[in-house]
Amino acid sequence: MYNDFSRLDASLHACGTREKERALVSEQEQSKVAMVIMAHPDDAEFGCAGTVALWVREGWDVYYVVCTDGAGGGPDDATDVGLEAQRRVTETRKREQRAAGEILGIKDVIFLNYPDGELEPTIDLRRDLVRVLRRYRPARVICPSPERIWTPVLMIRRYHPDHLAVGVASMAAIYPASQNPWAFPELMNEGLPPHKVSEIYIMGAPAVNYAVDISATIEQKLAAMRAHVSQVGNFTELEPRIRKFSAEQGARHGMTYAEEFHRAENL
Numbered sequence: 001m002y003n004d005f006s007r008l009d010a011s012l013h014a015c016g017t018r019e020k021e022r023a024l025v026s027e028q029e030q031s032k033v034a035m036v037i038m039a040h041p042d043d044a045e046f047g048c049a050g051t052v053a054l055w056v057r058e059g060w061d062v063y064y065v066v067c068t069d070g071a072g073g074g075p076d077d078a079t080d081v082g083l084e085a086q087r088r089v090t091e092t093r094k095r096e097q098r099a100a101g102e103i104l105g106i107k108d109v110i111f112l113n114y115p116d117g118e119l120e121p122t123i124d125l126r127r128d129l130v131r132v133l134r135r136y137r138p139a140r141v142i143c144p145s146p147e148r149i150w151t152p153v154l155m156i157r158r159y160h161p162d163h164l165a166v167g168v169a170s171m172a173a174i175y176p177a178s179q180n181p182w183a184f185p186e187l188m189n190e191g192l193p194p195h196k197v198s199e200i201y202i203m204g205a206p207a208v209n210y211a212v213d214i215s216a217t218i219e220q221k222l223a224a225m226r227a228h229v230s231q232v233g234n235f236t237e238l239e240p241r242i243r244k245f246s247a248e249q250g251a252r253h254g255m256t257y258a259e260e261f262h263r264a265e266n267l
């Protein structure tokens, strides 16, 4: 359903030789590697863990890239917010993210360690993302939206400035930088040739055009969310809200539970 290469096939027929077509398609079939790029530990669990769990079941190798150190996610009533306290928060959140990843069956979590709450879509962040794209060579990338949705009403927490920054930086890293040998020439010297991402799944985008049926993996998503103990607190309060939100997304597509995306193919 979401693994729909029909448009891709059509374009290959139009412009390539049969051999080229075979090489490209088989390369895509072989490289069942996906990457989720996010700002904070737990962003992926909220936005796409059901999809991630499904892809893992289908044989995909999934990697997480967490751009910040998560140090801004300590208790709201904290009074000690010094460096040592921040370090402890970072350690806790990284541990929770790894535990959530294990529940979903992902391959690894890569932390870029930018300061939480201060993320900007800089050239340094773009370069770091191009580096991981070229190193792990994912066919699919999930990332947050670079834009807010204002209707019917702004979801303030969804559009944390770090999320928007990751959206901008990820899109710029995917196209054109990752696939352009002339972008960040220093990466070629690191032994990282260009890599073209085939499919992009954007979470929280202003225009949704795609849904993944997560009815079979919703329990795994909830279990992975529960692993973020320092963030979700009393999960009995949050769990019904997540179920309701996932069911609302599913209802729009004739599914019990779904995660919605804007999906684009990079042809």
Ligand SMILES: [Zn+2]
Residues within 6 Å of the ligand: 039, 040, 043, 160, 163
């Ligand atoms: Zn976040």
